[in-house]
Amino acid sequence: MVNYYTVLGVTEAASSSEIRAAFKRLALQYHPDKNDGSAEMEERFKEINHAYQVLSNPYQKARYDIQWQFGQPDELYYTPPPPPPSPAYRRAYKEPEVNWRENWVATAYAFGFTLVVATLVMTAIFIKRTYDEKKMEELLTQRRGIFQVAQNKYKLGEIESAISTINTLGVFMDGEDDMEAYKTSLMESFVFEAEHNYNQGVYEEAIYYFELIENYAPRNPLPLQEHLALAYREVNRPYKSLKKLKELLIFNYRKMETYLLMAQIYRDDIHDITEAKRYFEVASDLAIEKYKSIYGNAYPLVLSGASLPEEHYYLYTGLASAYLETGELEKAIKSTKWNISVWPDSVENYLIAAQSFEVLGDDAEACESIKKAREHGYTGTLNSPCL
Template sequence: MIDNYYKILGLSENSTQQEIKSAYKKLAVMYHPDKTGGNKAAEEKFKQVNNAYQILSDPQQRAQYDLLRNYYQFQATTTYTDFNNSTYSKSYKNAYYQRTHSKGYAKNYKGYDREKAEKEGIAIGSILIITLLAIVGIYMAVNIYLKEKLMEELAAQRKLQLEIVEDYYKKEDFRATLKEIDTLIAGQPSDDEFRGIREKVISELNKRAESSFQTEDYQNALKYYLILEDFETVFETEFEYKVALCYKQQNQFEKAIDKLKIIINKEPEDFRAWCEIGKIFFYKQQKYEEAMPFFDHSKNLVISFYERRYGKAYPMIIEPTNLNKIHFDIFYGRASLNKQLGNLEDAIKDCSWAAFLKPKNADVWLLKADCEQKLGNIQNACSNWEEVYNFEPDLVKSKMARYCH
C-alpha cells in the first residue's frame, strides 16, 4: 500500500491546490528542523510532508498518484487469496466459512465450491483487467491533455516572442531584433523560421550599410556595419576596410588604424591598408615621420604587385585605366609627404608615377613643378606647368608668364 499523502497533509482527496499549499506551509513550519531542535521524529515528519506536497502540488504527478492509489485500494478491499492460490471476494470468503462449518454440510462440498470459486475468480480477474485498462486509459488521457496544454502554452509564448521581434524590427532597432532572435534560436536551435528571420535582418543591414557607404553617409554606414560586426563572426577584408574608412571619415582615427592593422595581420600584402594608415598619419594627424614607413611599404608592395602581374617590363605594359584609385593615392601621397619632409627628388619621382596613372590630375603636375622650381630647375617646372595649361590654363597662367619665356 502506498502512503496516503492527503492524510499526511490532513486533507481530503478533493482538496484544491490552494488548500494543499496552505496545509503544506502550516506543517512545514511546525515540523521544520530549525523549529524542532533536531527532533528525529519531527524531522522524519517534515520529510513526509515535503514529499507529499511535491507530488500533490504538481497536477500531472497528482493525477498519476490518484490513479495508482485507487488501484491499490481496489486491490486491497476486493481480493483474497487462499492457500491454493485461488482468488476470492471477501463476501464469498464469509459465505464459504459459514457453509463449511454448518452441521448439514455435504461431503461433496469440495468439488462444488472449487468450481464456484473458479468462476468467481474468472469474474474478478476480468473486472481487474478492465479496471487496469481503465486506469491506463485515464493515465494516457491525462498525459495527452497535459501535452496539449503544454503545446498551447508554447505556441502562445512563441507568438508573443515573434511579436516582440517584429516590433523591434518595425522600429528599426536592429540590434535589439538580432539579440532577441538569437535568444530564441538558442532555446530552439532547430526552428527554421527563427533562422529565416535572422537571415532577413542580416540581409537588410548589409543593404543599408552598403547604400549608406556608397552615398558617403559614413555615420549611418558605420552604425550598420558595427551591428553586423557584433552579430556575425566571419568577414571579408573588404568589410573590414569599409569599417576602417567609416571610422576615418568620422575622425575616429585610432579605431580606423586599429581596424587597418587587423587587415594587415590577416593579409600583410594588402597595400591599401598600409597606404590608408599612412594617409591618416599624414593628412589627418600631421605625423609625417610616422606616416613615411607606411607609404614606403605600400609603394614596395604595389611595385611587387606590378612585377608579379606584368614582369620586369611593367612600366611599358601597365594600362593605368585598369588600376584602382589606391595606386594613385600611394604615389601621390608619398610624393606630397616627401615634399613636406624636404625630399624633393624623391617627390619628383613619385609624381612621375602618379602623373602616369592620372595624367590629367592638375595637383600632381603642380606638385612636381613646385619641387622642380625649389631645386632651381625652372625649365622642368615650366614643362610641368605646360601640362596643366592644356586642361586647366587658369591655374598656371601667372606662373608661366613670370618664369617661362
C-alpha cells in the same frame, strides 16, 4: 630406438630440404606400386614415411633429437598413473543425494532478486527520462517566450535590443527552426540596409547597420568591414576608420587600396605626414608586386595611365608629395619622373618637381617643370624666379 636419420640416409645436420629430397628418392624406390606389391617393400616404405613425418616436423624432430640423445622418453618423462581406488574405498564412497526442493527454492530466490533489481533500474530510468522531458519542455517554453519578446521589440523599432535578446538563446535546438530562420532573415536585412545606405551616401545610417552586423552576426565578411571603415572616414571619424582598417590587416586583408586609404587619412585627416608617407610606401610596394606578376620586370616600359585605375595615380602622386613635405627631395623628384612617364599630363606632378628643384637650388629644372605644367593647363601663380 630407430635412427630415423639412418633410415632416410642423411646426417643429423641435414637441412629440411635435404630430408625432403632423401624422402622423395627413397619413396620412389620402395613404393609398393613400384615393387609389385611386395610386403617387405611396403614395410620398408612405411618405415621411411614415418621417419620423414617425424623429421619434417620441427617440433617432432626436436623432441626426437632429445630422445635420441638422452634416452627413451619413457625413461625421462613417464609418470605412472595413480593406483585405482581400493574395493574398501569404493564401498565407502557414496554419491551425494541432490535436494531438488532446496535447488528450486534457491533458483526462485535468485530469479526474484534479479527481477526486483531490474524493475527498480527500469523504474529509475523511466523517472529520470520523464523528469528530463519535463525539464526540456519547460526550457523550450521559456526560450519560446524569450523569442516572442524579441519579436515584439523589433516591431516597436527596438532593433538592437531585439537582436541582442535573440542572441541570448545561443545555439538553436530541435523544433526551433522558425526562430533560427527569423534571426537569419534579420541579419540579411541588416546587410541589405547597410550596403544600401552606404551606396546612397547615407553613412550614419549605414554605420548603424554595419555595427549591428559586427556586434551580433555570427560572421562579418571583410568587405563589409572595409565599407564600415570608409563610412567612418566619411563622417569625420578618422581614428575609428584607422582602427578598423588595421583590424583588416590582421585578417590578412592586405590590399593596395587599404594602405592607400590609411595613408590618405593620416595625411588629410590626422595631418601626420610621416605616417602617411610610410603607408604610401607600403601601398607602392604592393602595386609594384602586382605589376611584376603581370608584366614582369619590364613593367615600366608597358604601363600607361590608360591601363591603370585612378587609385594608382593618387598613390604615386601622394607619395611624391609626401617626400616633398618630409624633405626627401631626391625621392620626390624621382617619383615625379615615374609619375609623369605614366601620366604625362599630370600638372600636380610637374608642380611637385618644380618645388623640389627650387629647394635644391636648381632653378633651371624648376623653371622647366613649371613650363611643362603651364603647357598642360596650369594657370596659377607661384613665387618663382621663372615668373
